[in-house]
Amino acid sequence: MTRLYHFTLSPFCRKVRLVLAEKRIEVELVEERYWTPSKDFLCRNPAGKVPVLRINGLTLSDSQAICEYIEETVPTPELMPQGAKSRAEVRRLCAWFDDKFHHEVTAKLVYERVNKRVTRGGYPDGQAVMAGARQIKFHLDYMTWLLDRRRWLAGDRMTLADFAAAAHLSCLDYISDVDWNRCAVVKDWYAKVKSRPAFRSILADQIPGFIQPPHYANLDF
Protein backbone atom coordinates (compact mmCIF):
# COMPACT_ATOMS: atom_id res chain seq x y z
CA MET A 1 0.00 0.00 0.00
CA THR A 2 1.23 3.48 -0.86
CA ARG A 3 1.41 5.66 2.24
CA LEU A 4 1.90 9.42 2.55
CA TYR A 5 3.12 10.98 5.77
CA HIS A 6 1.72 14.49 5.61
CA PHE A 7 0.37 17.54 7.40
CA THR A 8 -3.08 18.72 6.32
CA LEU A 9 -2.28 22.34 5.56
CA SER A 10 1.17 21.80 4.03
CA PRO A 11 1.18 22.99 0.41
CA PHE A 12 4.00 20.55 -0.39
CA CYS A 13 1.94 17.61 0.87
CA ARG A 14 -1.11 18.87 -0.98
CA LYS A 15 0.88 19.04 -4.23
CA VAL A 16 1.83 15.36 -3.81
CA ARG A 17 -1.75 14.39 -2.87
CA LEU A 18 -3.05 16.11 -6.02
CA VAL A 19 -0.54 14.29 -8.22
CA LEU A 20 -1.30 10.90 -6.62
CA ALA A 21 -5.05 11.45 -7.03
CA GLU A 22 -4.70 12.67 -10.63
CA LYS A 23 -2.71 9.52 -11.43
CA ARG A 24 -5.34 7.43 -9.57
CA ILE A 25 -2.82 6.01 -7.13
CA GLU A 26 -4.61 5.02 -3.94
CA VAL A 27 -2.83 6.26 -0.86
CA GLU A 28 -3.16 5.91 2.89
CA LEU A 29 -2.71 9.30 4.56
CA VAL A 30 -0.86 9.41 7.88
CA GLU A 31 -0.88 12.75 9.68
CA GLU A 32 2.65 13.54 10.86
CA ARG A 33 3.31 15.86 13.79
CA TYR A 34 6.53 17.08 12.15
CA TRP A 35 7.11 19.67 14.89
CA THR A 36 7.65 16.91 17.47
CA PRO A 37 9.42 14.43 15.19
CA SER A 38 9.65 10.83 16.34
CA LYS A 39 12.82 8.81 15.79
CA ASP A 40 10.95 6.76 13.17
CA PHE A 41 10.05 9.90 11.30
CA LEU A 42 13.64 11.16 11.27
CA CYS A 43 14.76 7.76 9.97
CA ARG A 44 12.27 8.11 7.12
CA ASN A 45 13.47 11.65 6.36
CA PRO A 46 16.49 13.08 8.21
CA ALA A 47 15.46 16.51 6.89
CA GLY A 48 12.56 16.31 9.38
CA LYS A 49 10.02 17.48 6.82
CA VAL A 50 6.80 16.29 5.26
CA PRO A 51 5.79 14.95 2.76
CA VAL A 52 7.37 11.50 2.92
CA LEU A 53 5.99 8.87 0.53
CA ARG A 54 6.24 5.09 0.92
CA ILE A 55 5.77 3.68 -2.56
CA ASN A 56 7.01 0.54 -4.38
CA GLY A 57 9.07 -0.41 -1.31
CA LEU A 58 10.89 2.97 -1.36
CA THR A 59 10.80 5.89 1.06
CA LEU A 60 10.91 9.17 -0.84
CA SER A 61 11.07 12.74 0.40
CA ASP A 62 11.11 16.28 -1.02
CA SER A 63 7.86 17.09 -2.78
CA GLN A 64 9.40 17.89 -6.17
CA ALA A 65 11.55 14.73 -6.17
CA ILE A 66 8.42 12.73 -5.25
CA CYS A 67 6.31 14.30 -8.02
CA GLU A 68 9.00 13.75 -10.65
CA TYR A 69 9.32 10.12 -9.49
CA ILE A 70 5.57 9.57 -9.83
CA GLU A 71 5.60 11.23 -13.27
CA GLU A 72 8.45 8.97 -14.42
CA THR A 73 6.86 5.76 -13.12
CA VAL A 74 3.18 6.53 -13.88
CA PRO A 75 3.32 8.73 -16.99
CA THR A 76 -0.46 8.87 -17.62
CA PRO A 77 -2.15 11.30 -17.36
CA GLU A 78 0.83 13.45 -18.25
CA LEU A 79 1.68 16.28 -15.83
CA MET A 80 5.05 17.14 -17.36
CA PRO A 81 5.00 18.17 -21.03
CA GLN A 82 7.24 16.72 -23.70
CA GLY A 83 10.15 18.93 -24.74
CA ALA A 84 12.98 20.30 -22.61
CA LYS A 85 11.86 23.92 -23.03
CA SER A 86 8.33 23.29 -21.76
CA ARG A 87 9.60 21.13 -18.92
CA ALA A 88 11.98 23.91 -17.85
CA GLU A 89 9.02 26.28 -17.69
CA VAL A 90 7.01 23.84 -15.53
CA ARG A 91 9.97 23.41 -13.18
CA ARG A 92 10.60 27.18 -13.04
CA LEU A 93 7.00 27.74 -11.98
CA CYS A 94 7.04 24.90 -9.44
CA ALA A 95 10.09 26.58 -7.90
CA TRP A 96 8.35 29.96 -8.12
CA PHE A 97 5.52 28.70 -5.92
CA ASP A 98 7.43 26.30 -3.68
CA ASP A 99 10.27 28.74 -3.04
CA LYS A 100 9.35 32.38 -3.73
CA PHE A 101 5.58 32.26 -3.13
CA HIS A 102 6.08 29.98 -0.13
CA HIS A 103 8.66 32.28 1.43
CA GLU A 104 6.84 35.55 0.67
CA VAL A 105 3.22 34.49 1.19
CA THR A 106 2.41 31.00 2.53
CA ALA A 107 4.97 31.08 5.35
CA LYS A 108 3.86 34.58 6.33
CA LEU A 109 0.12 33.88 6.36
CA VAL A 110 -0.62 30.18 6.83
CA TYR A 111 2.35 29.34 9.04
CA GLU A 112 1.95 32.44 11.18
CA ARG A 113 -1.81 32.17 11.59
CA VAL A 114 -2.40 28.40 11.60
CA ASN A 115 0.78 26.36 12.09
CA LYS A 116 1.96 28.47 15.04
CA ARG A 117 -1.31 27.81 16.84
CA VAL A 118 -1.44 24.11 15.96
CA THR A 119 2.19 23.56 16.99
CA ARG A 120 1.95 25.91 20.00
CA GLY A 121 4.77 27.92 18.47
CA GLY A 122 3.72 31.31 19.86
CA TYR A 123 1.63 34.20 18.58
CA PRO A 124 1.48 35.28 14.93
CA ASP A 125 4.00 37.96 13.99
CA GLY A 126 1.79 40.87 12.88
CA GLN A 127 4.43 42.37 10.62
CA ALA A 128 4.93 39.06 8.81
CA VAL A 129 1.17 38.69 8.31
CA MET A 130 0.95 42.22 6.89
CA ALA A 131 3.89 41.57 4.56
CA GLY A 132 2.28 38.33 3.34
CA ALA A 133 -1.04 40.10 2.71
CA ARG A 134 0.82 42.75 0.69
CA GLN A 135 2.92 40.30 -1.28
CA ILE A 136 0.13 37.96 -2.33
CA LYS A 137 -1.20 40.81 -4.50
CA PHE A 138 2.01 40.88 -6.54
CA HIS A 139 1.80 37.12 -7.03
CA LEU A 140 -1.87 37.18 -8.06
CA ASP A 141 -1.01 39.90 -10.58
CA TYR A 142 1.82 37.78 -11.97
CA MET A 143 -0.54 34.79 -12.28
CA THR A 144 -3.04 37.05 -14.06
CA TRP A 145 -0.29 38.12 -16.47
CA LEU A 146 0.53 34.46 -17.21
CA LEU A 147 -3.10 33.36 -17.52
CA ASP A 148 -3.92 36.23 -19.87
CA ARG A 149 -1.43 34.60 -22.26
CA ARG A 150 -1.92 30.87 -21.57
CA ARG A 151 -4.79 28.50 -20.78
CA TRP A 152 -2.85 27.00 -17.86
CA LEU A 153 0.07 28.42 -15.89
CA ALA A 154 2.87 26.81 -17.90
CA GLY A 155 1.19 26.61 -21.30
CA ASP A 156 -1.79 25.11 -23.08
CA ARG A 157 -2.09 22.03 -20.89
CA MET A 158 -2.51 21.42 -17.18
CA THR A 159 0.82 20.50 -15.57
CA LEU A 160 2.51 20.02 -12.24
CA ALA A 161 2.93 23.82 -12.08
CA ASP A 162 -0.85 24.23 -11.77
CA PHE A 163 -0.94 21.75 -8.90
CA ALA A 164 1.99 23.44 -7.15
CA ALA A 165 0.22 26.81 -7.35
CA ALA A 166 -3.22 25.43 -6.45
CA ALA A 167 -1.77 23.63 -3.43
CA HIS A 168 -0.54 26.94 -1.99
CA LEU A 169 -3.69 28.86 -2.87
CA SER A 170 -5.92 26.15 -1.37
CA CYS A 171 -4.11 26.50 1.98
CA LEU A 172 -4.54 30.28 1.87
CA ASP A 173 -8.17 29.93 0.79
CA TYR A 174 -8.86 27.75 3.84
CA ILE A 175 -8.15 30.81 6.00
CA SER A 176 -9.84 33.25 3.55
CA ASP A 177 -6.57 34.94 2.61
CA VAL A 178 -7.13 35.08 -1.16
CA ASP A 179 -8.97 38.10 -2.53
CA TRP A 180 -10.68 36.42 -5.48
CA ASN A 181 -12.31 39.70 -6.49
CA ARG A 182 -8.88 41.05 -7.40
CA CYS A 183 -8.21 38.52 -10.11
CA ALA A 184 -11.09 37.12 -12.19
CA VAL A 185 -8.79 35.15 -14.50
CA VAL A 186 -7.01 33.47 -11.56
CA LYS A 187 -10.38 32.69 -10.00
CA ASP A 188 -11.53 31.02 -13.24
CA TRP A 189 -8.29 29.02 -13.40
CA TYR A 190 -8.65 27.97 -9.74
CA ALA A 191 -12.26 26.91 -10.32
CA LYS A 192 -11.05 24.64 -13.15
CA VAL A 193 -8.36 23.01 -10.98
CA LYS A 194 -10.67 22.76 -7.98
CA SER A 195 -13.34 20.94 -9.96
CA ARG A 196 -11.02 18.04 -10.77
CA PRO A 197 -11.79 14.82 -8.87
CA ALA A 198 -8.18 14.93 -7.59
CA PHE A 199 -9.12 17.98 -5.50
CA ARG A 200 -11.93 16.27 -3.57
CA SER A 201 -9.93 15.00 -0.62
CA ILE A 202 -8.33 18.43 -0.14
CA LEU A 203 -11.70 20.17 -0.10
CA ALA A 204 -12.84 17.76 2.62
CA ASP A 205 -9.89 18.61 4.92
CA GLN A 206 -10.65 19.88 8.41
CA ILE A 207 -8.23 21.59 10.79
CA PRO A 208 -9.50 21.49 14.39
CA GLY A 209 -10.02 25.03 15.62
CA PHE A 210 -10.20 26.51 12.12
CA ILE A 211 -13.49 26.46 10.27
CA GLN A 212 -13.10 26.93 6.54
CA PRO A 213 -15.21 29.63 4.84
CA PRO A 214 -18.37 28.47 3.00
CA HIS A 215 -16.81 29.09 -0.44
CA TYR A 216 -13.77 26.87 0.32
CA ALA A 217 -15.34 23.61 -0.85
CA ASN A 218 -17.81 25.25 -3.22
CA LEU A 219 -16.92 24.53 -6.85
CA ASP A 220 -18.97 27.50 -8.00
CA PHE A 221 -17.54 30.04 -5.53
Added chain:
Amino acid sequence: MTRLYHFTLSPFCRKVRLVLAEKRIEVELVEERYWTPSKDFLCRNPAGKVPVLRINGLTLSDSQAICEYIEETVPTPELMPQGAKSRAEVRRLCAWFDDKFHHEVTAKLVYERVNKRVTRGGYPDGQAVMAGARQIKFHLDYMTWLLDRRRWLAGDRMTLADFAAAAHLSCLDYISDVDWNRCAVVKDWYAKVKSRPAFRSILADQIPGFIQPPHYANLDF
Protein backbone atom coordinates in the same frame (compact mmCIF):
# COMPACT_ATOMS: atom_id res chain seq x y z
CA MET B 1 26.56 32.41 -27.46
CA THR B 2 25.40 30.96 -24.16
CA ARG B 3 25.34 33.61 -21.44
CA LEU B 4 24.92 33.23 -17.68
CA TYR B 5 23.81 36.14 -15.53
CA HIS B 6 25.26 35.31 -12.15
CA PHE B 7 26.72 36.48 -8.85
CA THR B 8 30.16 35.13 -7.96
CA LEU B 9 29.42 33.74 -4.53
CA SER B 10 25.92 32.40 -5.25
CA PRO B 11 25.85 28.62 -4.73
CA PHE B 12 22.97 28.34 -7.23
CA CYS B 13 24.99 30.08 -9.94
CA ARG B 14 28.03 27.97 -9.10
CA LYS B 15 25.97 24.79 -9.49
CA VAL B 16 24.95 25.89 -13.00
CA ARG B 17 28.54 26.92 -13.86
CA LEU B 18 29.79 23.49 -12.79
CA VAL B 19 27.19 21.70 -14.91
CA LEU B 20 27.92 23.88 -17.96
CA ALA B 21 31.68 23.31 -17.59
CA GLU B 22 31.27 19.56 -17.04
CA LYS B 23 29.22 19.39 -20.25
CA ARG B 24 31.84 21.55 -22.02
CA ILE B 25 29.33 24.26 -22.92
CA GLU B 26 31.20 27.54 -23.33
CA VAL B 27 29.51 30.38 -21.51
CA GLU B 28 29.92 34.11 -21.18
CA LEU B 29 29.58 35.14 -17.53
CA VAL B 30 27.80 38.43 -16.78
CA GLU B 31 27.92 39.57 -13.16
CA GLU B 32 24.44 40.65 -12.10
CA ARG B 33 23.89 43.13 -9.27
CA TYR B 34 20.66 41.35 -8.30
CA TRP B 35 20.20 43.55 -5.22
CA THR B 36 19.65 46.62 -7.47
CA PRO B 37 17.78 44.87 -10.28
CA SER B 38 17.50 46.67 -13.59
CA LYS B 39 14.28 46.56 -15.60
CA ASP B 40 16.05 44.32 -18.14
CA PHE B 41 16.98 41.89 -15.42
CA LEU B 42 13.41 41.70 -14.10
CA CYS B 43 12.18 41.07 -17.66
CA ARG B 44 14.61 38.15 -17.89
CA ASN B 45 13.47 36.79 -14.54
CA PRO B 46 10.53 38.40 -12.71
CA ALA B 47 11.59 36.46 -9.60
CA GLY B 48 14.55 38.88 -9.41
CA LYS B 49 17.05 36.11 -8.79
CA VAL B 50 20.21 34.72 -10.33
CA PRO B 51 21.13 32.50 -12.12
CA VAL B 52 19.51 33.32 -15.46
CA LEU B 53 20.77 31.42 -18.49
CA ARG B 54 20.46 32.50 -22.13
CA ILE B 55 20.83 29.33 -24.18
CA ASN B 56 19.48 28.14 -27.55
CA GLY B 57 17.47 31.37 -27.87
CA LEU B 58 15.72 30.74 -24.53
CA THR B 59 15.93 32.58 -21.22
CA LEU B 60 15.82 30.12 -18.35
CA SER B 61 15.76 30.69 -14.60
CA ASP B 62 15.76 28.65 -11.39
CA SER B 63 18.98 26.69 -10.98
CA GLN B 64 17.37 23.26 -10.78
CA ALA B 65 15.17 23.87 -13.84
CA ILE B 66 18.28 25.08 -15.70
CA CYS B 67 20.36 22.04 -14.71
CA GLU B 68 17.60 19.60 -15.67
CA TYR B 69 17.24 21.41 -19.02
CA ILE B 70 20.97 21.10 -19.70
CA GLU B 71 20.89 17.43 -18.71
CA GLU B 72 17.97 16.75 -21.07
CA THR B 73 19.53 18.59 -24.04
CA VAL B 74 23.20 17.64 -23.51
CA PRO B 75 23.02 14.18 -21.90
CA THR B 76 26.79 13.46 -21.95
CA PRO B 77 28.56 13.25 -19.55
CA GLU B 78 25.60 12.03 -17.53
CA LEU B 79 24.86 13.90 -14.29
CA MET B 80 21.46 12.31 -13.65
CA PRO B 81 21.45 8.52 -13.32
CA GLN B 82 19.10 6.21 -15.20
CA GLY B 83 16.22 4.83 -13.14
CA ALA B 84 13.47 6.73 -11.34
CA LYS B 85 14.65 5.62 -7.88
CA SER B 86 18.20 6.93 -8.36
CA ARG B 87 16.95 10.15 -9.92
CA ALA B 88 14.65 10.73 -6.94
CA GLU B 89 17.67 10.38 -4.65
CA VAL B 90 19.67 12.92 -6.70
CA ARG B 91 16.76 15.38 -6.62
CA ARG B 92 16.20 14.82 -2.88
CA LEU B 93 19.83 15.70 -2.21
CA CYS B 94 19.80 18.72 -4.54
CA ALA B 95 16.82 19.98 -2.55
CA TRP B 96 18.62 19.10 0.71
CA PHE B 97 21.48 21.44 -0.19
CA ASP B 98 19.56 24.12 -2.10
CA ASP B 99 16.79 24.35 0.48
CA LYS B 100 17.76 22.97 3.91
CA PHE B 101 21.54 23.53 3.82
CA HIS B 102 21.06 26.91 2.14
CA HIS B 103 18.57 28.06 4.74
CA GLU B 104 20.41 26.67 7.78
CA VAL B 105 24.03 27.31 6.75
CA THR B 106 24.82 29.27 3.55
CA ALA B 107 22.33 32.08 4.20
CA LYS B 108 23.51 32.37 7.80
CA LEU B 109 27.24 32.45 7.03
CA VAL B 110 27.93 33.58 3.45
CA TYR B 111 24.99 35.96 3.10
CA GLU B 112 25.49 37.48 6.53
CA ARG B 113 29.26 37.87 6.25
CA VAL B 114 29.77 38.57 2.54
CA ASN B 115 26.56 39.48 0.70
CA LYS B 116 25.48 42.02 3.33
CA ARG B 117 28.80 43.85 2.95
CA VAL B 118 28.82 43.67 -0.87
CA THR B 119 25.21 44.83 -1.13
CA ARG B 120 25.58 47.36 1.72
CA GLY B 121 22.76 45.55 3.48
CA GLY B 122 23.90 46.26 7.05
CA TYR B 123 26.03 44.44 9.59
CA PRO B 124 26.11 40.65 9.99
CA ASP B 125 23.63 39.29 12.53
CA GLY B 126 25.87 37.61 15.13
CA GLN B 127 23.20 35.16 16.26
CA ALA B 128 22.59 34.00 12.68
CA VAL B 129 26.34 33.51 12.14
CA MET B 130 26.59 31.46 15.35
CA ALA B 131 23.58 29.35 14.34
CA GLY B 132 25.11 28.72 10.90
CA ALA B 133 28.44 27.71 12.44
CA ARG B 134 26.60 25.27 14.73
CA GLN B 135 24.39 23.82 12.00
CA ILE B 136 27.12 23.18 9.44
CA LYS B 137 28.46 20.48 11.81
CA PHE B 138 25.21 18.52 11.58
CA HIS B 139 25.33 18.74 7.79
CA LEU B 140 28.97 17.65 7.58
CA ASP B 141 28.10 14.69 9.81
CA TYR B 142 25.20 13.76 7.53
CA MET B 143 27.49 13.96 4.48
CA THR B 144 30.00 11.74 6.33
CA TRP B 145 27.21 9.24 6.99
CA LEU B 146 26.30 9.20 3.28
CA LEU B 147 29.90 9.02 2.06
CA ASP B 148 30.73 6.17 4.44
CA ARG B 149 28.16 4.16 2.46
CA ARG B 150 28.59 5.52 -1.09
CA ARG B 151 31.42 6.68 -3.35
CA TRP B 152 29.52 9.86 -4.24
CA LEU B 153 26.69 11.59 -2.40
CA ALA B 154 23.80 9.98 -4.30
CA GLY B 155 25.40 6.63 -5.18
CA ASP B 156 28.31 5.10 -7.03
CA ARG B 157 28.61 7.81 -9.67
CA MET B 158 29.09 11.55 -9.59
CA THR B 159 25.79 13.37 -10.12
CA LEU B 160 24.17 16.77 -9.94
CA ALA B 161 23.83 16.25 -6.17
CA ASP B 162 27.62 16.40 -5.80
CA PHE B 163 27.73 19.67 -7.73
CA ALA B 164 24.87 21.14 -5.67
CA ALA B 165 26.70 20.28 -2.43
CA ALA B 166 30.13 21.36 -3.70
CA ALA B 167 28.72 24.69 -4.88
CA HIS B 168 27.58 25.51 -1.33
CA LEU B 169 30.74 24.23 0.32
CA SER B 170 32.95 26.16 -2.12
CA CYS B 171 31.23 29.43 -1.13
CA LEU B 172 31.73 28.61 2.55
CA ASP B 173 35.31 27.55 1.93
CA TYR B 174 36.03 30.93 0.33
CA ILE B 175 35.43 32.51 3.74
CA SER B 176 37.10 29.63 5.66
CA ASP B 177 33.86 28.45 7.23
CA VAL B 178 34.35 24.71 6.66
CA ASP B 179 36.22 22.78 9.34
CA TRP B 180 37.82 20.16 7.10
CA ASN B 181 39.49 18.52 10.12
CA ARG B 182 36.06 17.45 11.35
CA CYS B 183 35.28 15.27 8.37
CA ALA B 184 38.09 13.41 6.57
CA VAL B 185 35.69 11.55 4.26
CA VAL B 186 33.95 14.78 3.18
CA LYS B 187 37.34 16.41 2.62
CA ASP B 188 38.38 13.50 0.37
CA TRP B 189 35.12 13.78 -1.56
CA TYR B 190 35.53 17.55 -1.94
CA ALA B 191 39.12 17.10 -3.16
CA LYS B 192 37.78 14.76 -5.88
CA VAL B 193 35.10 17.24 -7.01
CA LYS B 194 37.48 20.20 -6.77
CA SER B 195 40.08 18.52 -8.97
CA ARG B 196 37.69 18.32 -11.92
CA PRO B 197 38.44 20.76 -14.77
CA ALA B 198 34.87 22.07 -14.34
CA PHE B 199 35.90 23.54 -10.98
CA ARG B 200 38.75 25.71 -12.36
CA SER B 201 36.78 28.87 -13.04
CA ILE B 202 35.25 28.74 -9.55
CA LEU B 203 38.65 28.40 -7.90
CA ALA B 204 39.82 31.50 -9.80
CA ASP B 205 36.93 33.65 -8.48
CA GLN B 206 37.79 36.83 -6.61
CA ILE B 207 35.46 38.90 -4.44
CA PRO B 208 36.81 42.43 -3.92
CA GLY B 209 37.43 42.99 -0.21
CA PHE B 210 37.56 39.27 0.59
CA ILE B 211 40.80 37.41 0.14
CA GLN B 212 40.33 33.66 -0.09
CA PRO B 213 42.45 31.45 2.21
CA PRO B 214 45.54 29.80 0.67
CA HIS B 215 43.93 26.33 0.68
CA TYR B 216 40.85 27.55 -1.30
CA ALA B 217 42.35 26.95 -4.76
CA ASN B 218 44.77 24.27 -3.61
CA LEU B 219 43.79 20.85 -4.97
CA ASP B 220 45.88 19.14 -2.31
CA PHE B 221 44.54 21.12 0.69
